[in-house]
Amino acid sequence: MAIRRPNPLLWLYYQYGGRLPAAYREWVLHDGICRTWxxxxxxxxxxxxxxILGVLLAILVVLGGSWPIALGSVLLGFLVLFRFALAYSAESVDSRLVRYGYPPGHASALRQQAAKAEAARRRATRRPPMP
Known part of the structure; x- marks a missing residue:
């Protein structure tokens, strides 16, 4: 059975934290464990x-601030926020899957299993060292 994908509007709703209907449960799991998760x-x-940063930049420029300083401030804020978001992405995916009825840590466990299977496959296909 093919995984049912959400349409673009539902996908955007999901990206902003909305909950998809139960019919997309398998897609949500795929979203959290695929190679490009x-x-x-x-x-x-x-x-x-x-x-949010676009609005902040516009406000800083409209209020008479120097646009290079405003742009630099917004860019630094973006880098800090993005760093924290990526640092906690595994926990975020795991908690999102809990909302869809999967056990806590399910995505992390599946990703670890896939990584171990890939490592074993690579070891099996590796040529033995030359004498």
Whole structure:
């Protein structure tokens, strides 16, 4: 059975913290454990942070601030927020999956299993060292 993906509006709603219907439960799991899960988490945080920082930049420039200083301040704020978001992305994904009925730590455990299986596969296909 193919995983049902949300339409663009539901996907955007999901990116901003909304809960998808139960029909998308498997897609949410896939979103948290696929090979590109960290990239997906980064895009999610970028979508959440960018509008806020854009408004902040506009306010700083309109209030008569120097635009290079305002841009630098917003950029530094973005880097700090993005760093914290990525540092806690595994916990964020795990807690999101708990809302969909999966046990705590399920995504992390599945990712670790996949990493071990990939490491074993690579060891098995590695050529033996030359004498």
């Amino acid at each position: 960290m990239l997906r988490a980064a895009v999610r945080r970028l979508l959440q942070i960018a509008p």
